[in-house]
Amino acid sequence: MLQNKLSSRDKEEMYRQIAEYSFEPTIVHSQQKILYINKAAADFFKTQQEAVVGANVVDIFTEDYREMILERIRLGTEERQVGELMETTVHRFDGTTAEVDLYCHPVQFGETEAIQSIVRDITNLKETERKLTKLKNEIATPIVPIADGIAVLPLVGSVDGDRTNQLLEIIPKKVQGHQLEWLIVDVSGIYNIDEVVAEFLYKITSIMQLLGIQLVFTGIRPELAQKAVESRIDFAQLTTxxxxxxxxxxxxx
Structure with missing residues (x-):
């Protein structure tokens, strides 16, 4: 009964008072415009609450996530659909970025149908995950000497963009001190056969040549050779x- 007697302004004020006590950074927006953020959100985004009211909420997100955010806003606005928990990256007003979990659902903000977005900072968690992944990749990237000046490097598992970047950093460091002339890189244990793998083989060859080490690739399956052709990578330059x-x-x- 009390709720029915409250005016839209009263309901909006009640919402603000409740949200202010929340430790969860909370943003309320409608038609992409920010209507309200609580103190926790202002502190997280390194700004003042009143400074961002009226700003475009999409601008908070980094460019690679904005199309997805726009679609979530559309679904929340037109179909009143709750947005599933997702990981994304946001800009803060001190120029830094943060990785966050984002949860959105429709709300009534006074007289306005709006969307409430809650973010949880997972930057440290994701950085820890990346360090553990890098450590795992280092352990799983053994340089095995088999003769004077010759060693074998077996690559196993899935090779995506992140792992190729790590391998391009790890392998040159691991060969130091071995006084190698030849490094046999066996790729028969790689699960995925795609353009990322093909490009990696070409890049690591160029890097190792600068270090005076010749690479020999073994275990190249026909599917990988085909992907290399599709990527216009000249496998003729590689020793296989x-x-x-x-x-x-x-x-x-």
């Missing part, structure tokens, strides 16, 4: 052999 046994026999004979 069918398997590690053959490579060792040729290099040590």
């Amino acid at each position: 052999m069918s398997n590690v046994k053959e490579a060792i026999k040729r290099l040590t004979s």
